[in-house]
Amino acid sequence: xxxxxxxxxxxxxxxxxxxxxxxxxxxxxxxxxxxxxxxxxxxxxxxxxxxxxxxxxxxxxxxxxxxxxxxxxxxxxxxxxxxxxxxxxxxxxxxxxxxxxxxxxxxxxxxxxxxxxxxxxxxxxxxxxxxxxxxxxxxxxxxxxxxxxxxxxxxxxxxxxxxxxxxxxxxxxxxxxxxxxxxxxxxxxxxxxxxxx
Amino acid sequence: xxxxxxxxxxxxxxxxxxxxxxxxxxxxxxxxxxxxxxxxxxxxxxxxxxxxxxxxxxxxxxxxxxxxxxxxxxxxxxxxxxxxxxxxxxxxxxxxxxxxxxxxxxxxxxxxxxxxxxxxxxxxxxxxxxxxxxxxxxxxxxxxxxxxxxxxxxxxxxxxxxxxxxxxxxxxxxxxxxxxxxxxxxxxxxxxxxxxx
DNA sequence: ACCTGAACACCGTTCAAGT
DNA sequence: ACCTGAACACCGTTCAAGT
Numbered sequence: 001x002x003x004x005x006x007x008x009x010x011x012x013x014x015x016x017x018x019x020x021x022x023x024x025x026x027x028x029x030x031x032x033x034x035x036x037x038x039x040x041x042x043x044x045x046x047x048x049x050x051x052x053x054x055x056x057x058x059x060x061x062x063x064x065x066x067x068x069x070x071x072x073x074x075x076x077x078x079x080x081x082x083x084x085x086x087x088x089x090x091x092x093x094x095x096x097x098x099x100x101x102x103x104x105x106x107x108x109x110x111x112x113x114x115x116x117x118x119x120x121x122x123x124x125x126x127x128x129x130x131x132x133x134x135x136x137x138x139x140x141x142x143x144x145x146x147x148x149x150x151x152x153x154x155x156x157x158x159x160x161x162x163x164x165x166x167x168x169x170x171x172x173x174x175x176x177x178x179x180x181x182x183x184x185x186x187x188x189x190x191x192x193x194x195x196x197x
Numbered sequence: 198x199x200x201x202x203x204x205x206x207x208x209x210x211x212x213x214x215x216x217x218x219x220x221x222x223x224x225x226x227x228x229x230x231x232x233x234x235x236x237x238x239x240x241x242x243x244x245x246x247x248x249x250x251x252x253x254x255x256x257x258x259x260x261x262x263x264x265x266x267x268x269x270x271x272x273x274x275x276x277x278x279x280x281x282x283x284x285x286x287x288x289x290x291x292x293x294x295x296x297x298x299x300x301x302x303x304x305x306x307x308x309x310x311x312x313x314x315x316x317x318x319x320x321x322x323x324x325x326x327x328x329x330x331x332x333x334x335x336x337x338x339x340x341x342x343x344x345x346x347x348x349x350x351x352x353x354x355x356x357x358x359x360x361x362x363x364x365x366x367x368x369x370x371x372x373x374x375x376x377x378x379x380x381x382x383x384x385x386x387x388x389x390x391x392x393x394x
Numbered sequence: 395a396c397c398t399g400a401a402c403a404c405c406g407t408t409c410a411a412g413t
Numbered sequence: 414a415c416c417t418g419a420a421c422a423c424c425g426t427t428c429a430a431g432t
Contacts, residue, residue, distance in 0.1 A: 008397085011397090027309070027310060029310075033425070034423080034424060035423095035424095043398045043399065044398090044399085044424095044425090045397070045398060045400095045426090045427090046397050046398075048397095048426080049396060049397075052426090053425080053426080054425065054426095103309035104309055107304070107308055107309055110364075110367045111304055111367065112224070112301055112367055112368075113224060113226075125369065129369065145384060145385065149381075152378065152381050153381065153385075156357065156381050156385065158364075159357055159361045159364055160353065160360055161360070162363065162364055163356035163358070163359040163360025164356045166307065166359065166363055167307075167355075170307045171309075172322065172326065173352065173356070177349075180349060181349065181352060181353055181356065184349050184350065184353050187342060187343065188341060188350075188385060189385070205415085208415085208416090229404085229405065230407095231405060232404095240416065240417045240418065241405095241406090241417090241418085242407090242408090242416070242417065242418070243417075245408090245416095246415060246416075250406080251405095395432100396431105396432090397431080397432085398429105398430080400427105400430105401426105401427085401428085402425105403424100403425095403426090404424080404426105405425100406423085407420105407423105408419105408420085409418100409419090410417105410418095410419095411416105411417080411419105412416080412418100413415085413416085413417100
């Protein structure tokens with residue numbers, strides 16, 4: 001045990017963890033590299049090794065957010081014992097809960113700034129959309145649209161989920177309505193157990 | 198004509214206009230009260246009369262954005278000569294175009310920060326959602342859900358539109374897919390001309 | 395390889411003072 | 414009523430220097 005120990009050990013993860021907490025408490029406006037450095041007990045120049053610019057920290061947070069959400073959603077599927085409909089509902093709830101509980105992070109993940117930006121964020125986002133797309137595909141019928149394009153139906157249902165999640169997150173939908181809306185979406189999109197008919 | 202004229206005339210609108218332009222060019226990060234004051238040719242303290250804090254400027258921009266979007270959407274309906282289906286498609290396109298063309302403003306309008314916040318933003322947002330809700334209601338069948346709750350179907354379709362718009366805006370959906378997705382949504386939600394069956 | 399500490403330019407916010 | 418200009422605390426970013 002040392003009083004003033006280190007090269008700190010793992011400054012990057014320490015900063016990321018503190019940033020995540022600050023994001024929850026104070027939003028993006030509350031995030032400051034200098035403040036995080038102060039909390040971590042290093043000089044204000046130290047974070048530069050790991051995050052040369054503030055945007056790099058935001059990118060890392062967004063990528064981490066996508067990975068967390070992907071893991072949560074995969075976990076929900078595994079808990080559903082092959083019941084695709086139950087899996088869909090659980091996934092929808094997780095998605096929406098995430099948007100509400102980590103609203104500032106959600107903003108970062110889907111902000112326009114990150115649209116043309118960091119490859120690590122794009123990769124994590126791709127993983128998430130591939131994952132949730134697969135979950136939705138397993139549950140969506142091939143025949144709901146005239147020419148039976150399942151991919152389009154899948155994109156549409158993901159869009160609906162995302163719309164519900166972001167509207168609840170920004171306070172435009174009441175949280176009490178959400179379960180009903182997800183159920184309605186299930187009915188409308190013909191969500192059901194089993195693969196194509 | 199005077200060289201160094203004024204009390205400036207209308208600093209508030211001048212600042213708002215410049216802020217809107219900056220938002221399009223450089224995003225929210227590019228917005229600075231001091232920079233706007235410089236561009237308007239006033240001292241850095243002058244904006245304080247109209248926007249005591251930076252957030253007040255952001256709120257004004259968001260409220261203005263909602264009002265613009267509402268006006269655009271109403272205009273599209275009026276151009277559709279009572280054809281509710283055509284109106285719906287035009288409205289959907291306007292919504293999505295807005296999200297793409299004014300992505301930074303869209304972020305401001307639907308950001309979490311504004312969820313519990315400024316009453317003027319909430320009022321403008323309410324006007325928008327009331328308007329678009331009415332348009333959607335006119336086009337949505339009462340019988341698509343088992344117990345025929347039209348309001349829920351309306352909220353669901355608005356959520357879908359919002360999801361498509363934000364996903365395109367953040368680059369997660371290809372703009373080329375959008376028209377097809379809107380058409381698919383029309384089919385799925387049973388969008389049609391005339392009122393309840 | 396990782397961190398320190400001074401330096402620079404910029405910012406939001408406050409406030410006494412001008413017209 | 415509206416604006417100026419100095420002041421304060423804070424920030425991101427850069428960089429030479431330390432261990």
